[in-house]
Amino acid sequence: MNIADVDTPAVLIDLDRVEANLKRTQDYADAHGVRLRPHIKTHKLPRFAKRQIELGAIGITVQKLGEAEVMADAGIADIFLPYNILGASKLARLQALNERVTIRVTADSAETVAGLSEAFAGAEKPLEVLVECDTGMGRCGVQSPQAAVELAKVIAGSPGLSFAGLMTYPAAGKYAEAARWLAEGKRLLEEAGLPAKIISNGGTPDLWHAHEAEVATEHRPGTYIYMDRYQVEKGVATLDDCALTVIATVVSRPTETRAVIDAGSKALTSDTLGLTGFGHVLGYPGAVITSLSEEHGTIDLSASDKKPKIGEKLRIVPNHCCVVSNLFDVVNLTQGEAVVETVPVAARGRVD
Amino acid sequence: MNIADVDTPAVLIDLDRVEANLKRTQDYADAHGVRLRPHIKTHKLPRFAKRQIELGAIGITVQKLGEAEVMADAGIADIFLPYNILGASKLARLQALNERVTIRVTADSAETVAGLSEAFAGAEKPLEVLVECDTGMGRCGVQSPQAAVELAKVIAGSPGLSFAGLMTYPAAGKYAEAARWLAEGKRLLEEAGLPAKIISNGGTPDLWHAHEAEVATEHRPGTYIYMDRYQVEKGVATLDDCALTVIATVVSRPTETRAVIDAGSKALTSDTLGLTGFGHVLGYPGAVITSLSEEHGTIDLSASDKKPKIGEKLRIVPNHCCVVSNLFDVVNLTQGEAVVETVPVAARGRVD
Numbered sequence: 263m264n265i266a267d268v269d270t271p272a273v274l275i276d277l278d279r280v281e282a283n284l285k286r287t288q289d290y291a292d293a294h295g296v297r298l299r300p301h302i303k304t305h306k307l308p309r310f311a312k313r314q315i316e317l318g319a320i321g322i323t324v325q326k327l328g329e330a331e332v333m334a335d336a337g338i339a340d341i342f343l344p345y346n347i348l349g350a351s352k353l354a355r356l357q358a359l360n361e362r363v364t365i366r367v368t369a370d371s372a373e374t375v376a377g378l379s380e381a382f383a384g385a386e387k388p389l390e391v392l393v394e395c396d397t398g399m400g401r402c403g404v405q406s407p408q409a410a411v412e413l414a415k416v417i418a419g420s421p422g423l424s425f426a427g428l429m430t431y432p433a434a435g436k437y438a439e440a441a442r443w444l445a446e447g448k449r450l451l452e453e454a455g456l457p458a459k460i461i462s463n464g465g466t467p468d469l470w471h472a473h474e475a476e477v478a479t480e481h482r483p484g485t486y487i488y489m490d491r492y493q494v495e496k497g498v499a500t501l502d503d504c505a506l507t508v509i510a511t512v513v514s515r516p517t518e519t520r521a522v523i524d525a526g527s528k529a530l531t532s533d534t535l536g537l538t539g540f541g542h543v544l545g546y547p548g549a550v551i552t553s554l555s556e557e558h559g560t561i562d563l564s565a566s567d568k569k570p571k572i573g574e575k576l577r578i579v580p581n582h583c584c585v586v587s588n589l590f591d592v593v594n595l596t597q598g599e600a601v602v603e604t605v606p607v608a609a610r611g612r613v614d
Numbered sequence: 615m616n617i618a619d620v621d622t623p624a625v626l627i628d629l630d631r632v633e634a635n636l637k638r639t640q641d642y643a644d645a646h647g648v649r650l651r652p653h654i655k656t657h658k659l660p661r662f663a664k665r666q667i668e669l670g671a672i673g674i675t676v677q678k679l680g681e682a683e684v685m686a687d688a689g690i691a692d693i694f695l696p697y698n699i700l701g702a703s704k705l706a707r708l709q710a711l712n713e714r715v716t717i718r719v720t721a722d723s724a725e726t727v728a729g730l731s732e733a734f735a736g737a738e739k740p741l742e743v744l745v746e747c748d749t750g751m752g753r754c755g756v757q758s759p760q761a762a763v764e765l766a767k768v769i770a771g772s773p774g775l776s777f778a779g780l781m782t783y784p785a786a787g788k789y790a791e792a793a794r795w796l797a798e799g800k801r802l803l804e805e806a807g808l809p810a811k812i813i814s815n816g817g818t819p820d821l822w823h824a825h826e827a828e829v830a831t832e833h834r835p836g837t838y839i840y841m842d843r844y845q846v847e848k849g850v851a852t853l854d855d856c857a858l859t860v861i862a863t864v865v866s867r868p869t870e871t872r873a874v875i876d877a878g879s880k881a882l883t884s885d886t887l888g889l890t891g892f893g894h895v896l897g898y899p900g901a902v903i904t905s906l907s908e909e910h911g912t913i914d915l916s917a918s919d920k921k922p923k924i925g926e927k928l929r930i931v932p933n934h935c936c937v938v939s940n941l942f943d944v945v946n947l948t949q950g951e952a953v954v955e956t957v958p959v960a961a962r963g964r965v966d
Binding site for chain 2: 269270271272303325326345346348349351352370371373374377396400401402403404405511513514515516517520522524527528529531532533534555556557558560571572573584585588589590591611613614
């Protein structure tokens with residue numbers, strides 16, 4: 263099948279660009295002595311997780327137990343789940359994972375640590391726990407390096423648990439600040455006799471600066487495999503690096519300056535990540551996707567000399583590719599103009 | 615199982631509220647001689663579509679061929695698909711549907727009509743086509759009542775097709791304007807000897823004004839079955855009418871005024887529909903869900919005297935319930951505090 267024959271809306275994944283993105287990043291990491299632990303939330307596909315490891319990644323990152331289970335089933339042996347795992351059901355799943363793979367989690371409170379310890383107190387293999395650090399993101403995490411040390415002590419003193427280090431997701435524009443935070447945490451941990459084995463850092467926005475945070479022992483980019491409009495806008499990638507596109511059909515041309523496509527928020531997501539518009543229409547640089555309803559995307563063509571026709575298929579680089587992966591049951595793997603395989607998104611919809 | 619035992623994040627559907635919402639709306643419709651054709655994109659569940667029809671709905675509305683197929687498989691016999699259907703693959707699926715149920719579609723261009731006619735020219739049963747009208751929404755639709763008549767003539771003159779009427783989705787605050795537009799279209803169609811059998815109107819935002827658009831022969835509310843924060847903000851419903859909630863766990867309390875829950879954009883959606891915040895936290899009226907990443911929701915508690923604890927489960931009325939239905943493989947049907955059944959969302963993820 264050719265790309266032109268794909269029923270719309272659908273996701274296309276350019277395999278050559280995937281490989282180029284993975285290699286370029288691994289080469290950069292190797293050249294700088296940076297260890298990669300890619301976040302698979304972006305692709306949710308065991309085959310790409312395996313390829314990342316083949317190329318040199320030290321393991322993977324997941325965001326949900328369900329994602330970890332899919333990846334463990336596929337043979338991935340080293341998984342980091344940077345999340346506070348709470349509640350009997352989730353703790354039982356975590357125990358089962360810990361028995362068959364290397365899995366590490368994070369905690370940012372004594373409450374989370376107490377729950378983990380209760381679940382793992384009798385386990386043969388202790389659970390490795392990192393302290394999540396809020397270095398400026400304003401989401402989860404202890405609020406200071408001192409607080410990190412205090413929680414590390416609680417972990418180290420809890421039956422069934424082993425303190426493994428620090429983890430952060432740096433806020434946009436605060437990468438250097440995050441590194442200083444982590445360095446101070448590392449120093450205080452050493453003083454306290456609890457050296458951090460792992461200091462886990464960053465994502466794709468800071469990818470090419472990973473080596474500047476010398477304190478980190480690993481970096482966790484996710485989006486880099488596909489790239490997207492947000493990363494292009496931030497200068498991390500070019501449009502030609504973007505491996506994931508949504509293919510859509512122009513279903514209406516109600517006016518001279520308006521086109522409507524059959525990809526709405528169910529295909530492109532409402533995520534703007536602060537950008538204007540809901541994606542980049544390839545070949546129509548002046549076109550702006552001004553609004554999405556669930557099954558319609560409305561495009562303003564006022565600034566586009568070229569106007570697409572009804573029935574024409576457009577390819578769109580979404581603002582945020584990770585979220586798109588979660589919206590489609592299958593993705594189409596392409597090489598050149600050919601669809602070489604249509605595969606289920608194995609870890610899609612793993613909400614818990 | 616009790617609601618308190620549901621693993622999070624998850625969707626809870628209060629069956630008593632569903633029934634009350636359906637009955638209240640059908641009673642209103644019956645009292646005013648309004649015919650309902652509910653949009654099932656909100657629930658995507660055959661059982662609720664059947665209940666809507668049992669209570670008096672004249673058929674259902676869907677937005678995708680895939681949704682129509684799921685509903686036809688479940689025995690729903692009268693389906694409206696207000697969309698421009700284009701391309702060989704989709705037209706073949708539409709033909710198959712037309713052979714087994716009553717299905718109608720819309721068109722807003724001669725191109726769409728030409729494609730439909732080519733597919734249905736040899737069919738035993740002509741396809742009924744309505745003209746989609748842009749009465750102010752700025753999405754699909756012909757731009758004037760005169761243009762509607764011109765397209766109606768094209769449909770009526772096309773082999774395999776039968777002109778069935780007009781359809782619109784009125785823009786917010788333009789309900790009366792839309793009714794005037796449709797009335798003018800109706801008049802011009804009668805003058806042209808092409809009376810509109812069906813004039814299909816509106817959604818949930820205009821639900822309680824449906825009877826004011828006397829020109830309409832049917833109304834297509836979707837959200838009314840569950841209601842959501844947007845409809846509450848618009849005065850269409852109260853919080854006590856909201857049947858769909860997302861249950862989430864507080865996984866972090868990094869600061870005195872911040873809570874983080876395990877429901878992010880993968881559970882609550884990034885849809886704001888113009889509202890501030892990403893949902894209403896029941897029992898915490900001062901709490902504001904200020905940001906979502908995929909697996910985290912960040913709540914500002916500055917204006918909330920009550921502060922939830924780590925491990926506490928919160929129930930959230932999302933901004934836009936239809937989109938939430940599409941994010942979960944299953945939903946939990948509840949009565950009081952009991953989960954009575956967990957069911958797959960049959961028409962979830964039908965992107966084409």
